[in-house]
Amino acid sequence: MNFYQQLVKQKLKTITPEELAAYSRDYGLPITVSQAKKILHLARTNDLNVFDPQERKKWVRELAKITSPEIAKKANELFLQFVQKK
DSSP states (O other), X not given: OOHHHHHHHHHHHHOOHHHHHHXXXXXXXXXXXXXXXXXHHHHHHSOOXXXXXHHHHHHHHXXXXXXXXXXXXXHHHHHHHHHHHO
């Protein structure tokens, strides 16, 4: 597991729903605190590796169920930009 993967996993363990909702607005992906709670529950109870393309597809599908297909697509694009910059 590389540094970025460790950083993302650690942040998912410690971020609050309120923080996640605030970050989402900063990046043009507005979600509610209720949605953030569901997303964090999903992230914390499933060991999905969002750095793996196949597993990320599963994550994006679940994210679309919680939020919307548009937000899930934008989140995936943002994540891909992050991964490419490392």
